[in-house]
Amino acid sequence: MKNRVATTLSRRWSDNLVAFLFTPETDKWLAALRVGLGLQVAVYALFLRSDWHYLFASTGKGLVSRQLGEAITSFDSPLIPKLGWLVAIGGYTHVGEDGVLSIAWACLLCMGVLLLLGLFSRPAAIIAWFLHLCAAESGGLFAYGADNFMTTGLFYLMLSPLPDRYSLDHQLLKAEPRDPQLLGFWRRVLQVHMCFVYFIGGLSKCLGSGWWNGSNLWRSLTRPPFNLISPDILVRFKYALPILGISICLIELGYPFFIWIRKTRLSWLVCILAMHVAIGLAMGLYLFALVMIVLNLAAFGIGMNNGRVASAKIPASGNAERHVGISGQSALGTSPLHG
Amino acid sequence: MASKRIHAAWFIVHFFLIAAVCFAGVFSLIAEGSTILPPAFDKYARNSELVAAWFLGKQAGAHSPFRRGIATYLHAAGVQTGYTFFAPNVPGYHRLAFELYYEDGHVEYQSPHVSGEAAALRLESLLDRIADDQYEPIREVVVKLLALSVSRDRPYLKKIRATFGAVTPPEISDFENGKGESFQPMFRYDFSLREDKK
Numbered sequence: 001m002k003n004r005v006a007t008t009l010s011r012r013w014s015d016n017l018v019a020f021l022f023t024p025e026t027d028k029w030l031a032a033l034r035v036g037l038g039l040q041v042a043v044y045a046l047f048l049r050s051d052w053h054y055l056f057a058s059t060g061k062g063l064v065s066r067q068l069g070e071a072i073t074s075f076d077s078p079l080i081p082k083l084g085w086l087v088a089i090g091g092y093t094h095v096g097e098d099g100v101l102s103i104a105w106a107c108l109l110c111m112g113v114l115l116l117l118g119l120f121s122r123p124a125a126i127i128a129w130f131l132h133l134c135a136a137e138s139g140g141l142f143a144y145g146a147d148n149f150m151t152t153g154l155f156y157l158m159l160s161p162l163p164d165r166y167s168l169d170h171q172l173l174k175a176e177p178r179d180p181q182l183l184g185f186w187r188r189v190l191q192v193h194m195c196f197v198y199f200i201g202g203l204s205k206c207l208g209s210g211w212w213n214g215s216n217l218w219r220s221l222t223r224p225p226f227n228l229i230s231p232d233i234l235v236r237f238k239y240a241l242p243i244l245g246i247s248i249c250l251i252e253l254g255y256p257f258f259i260w261i262r263k264t265r266l267s268w269l270v271c272i273l274a275m276h277v278a279i280g281l282a283m284g285l286y287l288f289a290l291v292m293i294v295l296n297l298a299a300f301g302i303g304m305n306n307g308r309v310a311s312a313k314i315p316a317s318g319n320a321e322r323h324v325g326i327s328g329q330s331a332l333g334t335s336p337l338h339g
Numbered sequence: 340m341a342s343k344r345i346h347a348a349w350f351i352v353h354f355f356l357i358a359a360v361c362f363a364g365v366f367s368l369i370a371e372g373s374t375i376l377p378p379a380f381d382k383y384a385r386n387s388e389l390v391a392a393w394f395l396g397k398q399a400g401a402h403s404p405f406r407r408g409i410a411t412y413l414h415a416a417g418v419q420t421g422y423t424f425f426a427p428n429v430p431g432y433h434r435l436a437f438e439l440y441y442e443d444g445h446v447e448y449q450s451p452h453v454s455g456e457a458a459a460l461r462l463e464s465l466l467d468r469i470a471d472d473q474y475e476p477i478r479e480v481v482v483k484l485l486a487l488s489v490s491r492d493r494p495y496l497k498k499i500r501a502t503f504g505a506v507t508p509p510e511i512s513d514f515e516n517g518k519g520e521s522f523q524p525m526f527r528y529d530f531s532l533r534e535d536k537k
Contacts, residue, residue: 021347051458063453064465064484068477073414077407080414137414141468141481142461145424151417185346192354200361200422207365207374208427218511219429225456225463231514238511284456 024180025187027164028303031118033190034125034164036294037153038115041128044150044287045109052105055139056083058097066138073137081130083138104131115157118167125162129154146288152193153295160186190299195256198272202252211249214241226283251275259300269300356395356409357418363391364421374427431507433466434522435482437489440498451485470505470525478503479528486530501528 048055051063059065070082083104090100111128114120132154136147161178163169170177210216218241222231234241251271258264273293280289369376369384376384392398395413396406413419439447453459469478486499504524 017347018343021350022343047455047457050454054453055458055461059484060487063451063462063488064481068480068484072477075401076414076419077410079407079411133415133417136417139461141465142458144461144464148417148420151415153417155416181343182346185350189350189353192350193357196354196357196361197422200365201424201426204365204368204421204423204426207368207376209375210428211426215510216425216429219431219508220425222508222514223429223432225459235511235515241511284460287457 021185021188022181023184023188025184026180026303027161027166027177027183029187029190029298030160030162030183031164031166032302033153033157033160033294033298034115034118034121034162034167036290036298037125037128037150037157038112038117040112040150040153040287040291040294041115041132042109042112043290044132045105045112047287049105053098053101055142056101056135058087061097064141069138069140069142073140080137081134083134086134104134107131108135118163118169119172121162121164121167121169122158125154125158129158144288146285146291149288149291149295153291156186156190156193187299190295191259194295194299195259198252198255202249202255205249206253211245212242214238214243214245217241217245217248221282226285228284229282247271248275265300265304269296272296273301353416356413359391359394360413360418361421363388363395364423366391368423368427430467431505432463433470433525434504434506435466435485436502437486438500438502439489439493439496440500441493442495442497449489451489466503470503478526482526482528483530486528490532496532498532499530501530503527 054062056062056066059067066083070084073080073082083101086104087097087100090096090103095103107127108131111124111131114124115128129151132147133151136143136151161182163175165177167175169175205211205216208216210219218234218238220226221229221234251268255268255272258268273296276289276292276296279292280286366384366388368374370381370388372378372381389398396403396409399406410419435451437449437451439449441447451462453462465481468474469481474481482501482503486501490496490499502524503526504522506520506522508520509518
């Protein structure tokens with residue numbers, strides 16, 4: 001009897017999980033992710049244009065040493081991709097280190113543009129992920145949060161069912177749109193990932209006294225190189241700092257709960273996007289702000305049903321069109337987390 | 340259906356690893372005693388951090404294929420570090436100053452620099468990183484390489500003194516009372532430049 005109940009519960013749990021993971025979706029979110037990450041990759045390459053060789057040159061030629069960063073990365077695992085691999089391959093074809101670094105930079109910029117246009121979407125996503133990972137790992141000593149989010153975004157993008165129907169691949173090569181359930185699965189992956197990001201970020205901030213009295217916000221905004229706003233201006237708003245600090249904690253901690261509820265989704269998304277716009281403008285963290293905005297829009301913004309009943313037309317592999325519910329109602333039942 | 344099962348299994352493993360990385364980070368902050376939680380939690384947090392690290396294969400030997408496999412996957416997915424940015428509190432920052440001694444006796448003051456703002460942000464990240472205890476074995480090497488980058492276009496340099504320290508910015512009330520930031524030197528290195536360099 002106990003076994004039967006356990007089997008039934010386990011099957012129900014498994015069915016609910018499958019229903020949650022494979023809710024059919026349109027490919028609008030994927031188009032947003034592709035275009036957003038294409039822009040991110042292009043901006044990343046352009047921002048580092050003048051320092052690219054200086055950051056990634058070998059010992060004695062650059063700021064620190066690419067080999068040192070790669071040695072630290074190799075301590076974790078020698079299988080992690082790095083620019084040193086490309087330099088070694090260049091050595092076999094008589095292309096020097098400078099040449100390889102220039103080619104890598106140019107390729108990264110090209111992949112960003114290809115992703116923006118949606119031309120050769122999947123190869124572009126794979127090459128962009130690989131080159132960016134190589135750069136992020138070789139310059140691991142210089143890396144910061146934006147690099148991790150870019151790697152994650154490109155990792156999900158290259159695994160997602162590209163191309164989307166807004167891409168040039170679809171227009172020119174007549175590539176077929178993919179299975180809506182698979183599109184739904186990869187969107188779920190991105191959505192759950194964002195929930196982890198904000199929950200952990202919010203939880204760890206709540207554990208620090210400085211976020212409750214505003215001193216952390218003051219420190220964040222006055223420490224170089226984030227001190228774009230004069231401290232004299234900040235002092236004028238000192239009574240708002242604790243409120244803003246607490247708001248950041250609550251918005252981040254509440255994200256994994258309120259972003260799933262249809263009634264609160266739009267407000268929560270607007271708050272999170274406003275927070276990232278503020279981080280970008282007030283602290284100069286433009287790349288970080290851009291990648292977070294792109295990931296949020298792709299996960300919960302574009303094509304989500306924010307408070308109204310909607311249905312989407314997804315071209316099926318033939319000429320016929322199928323109508324599926326975007327949010328909540330799926331072929332497999334109602335997603336347990338939708339409000 | 341088999342494809343769905345494979346995808347679902349990957350989803351579970353993937354987010355299990357992410358959860359382990361994230362919670363290891365949070366437990367580490369608690370165990371360090373840098374949170375508002377009472378010290379009684381420190382021991383439990385340390386044990387929990389060890390459990391999370393065990394799931395990530397960090398207790399296995401450095402050459403263990405299991406450990407390396409997980410590390411490679413985490414780096415490939417960009418999830419090797421948690422999401423505890425600016426938490427639990429925002430620390431001060433660090434500064435590296437060079438005193439450049441020339442053969443003719445004059446002294447010049449410099450800091451490592453890059454040309455773009457995006458790279459400048461990364462340089463600050465490097466300085467904060469090498470202040471961390473876990474980077475102690477490579478700290479001197481990194482400082483030496485930064486000194487080398489400054490000395491490259493200065494052929495008549497004799498010696499470089501590098502001073503690395505922590506900067507504590509003033510709190511709001513201190514700032515209102517006219518107090519500025521304070522610099523606390525942590526390490527000082529002297530590098531002599533050999534004749535053959537010139």
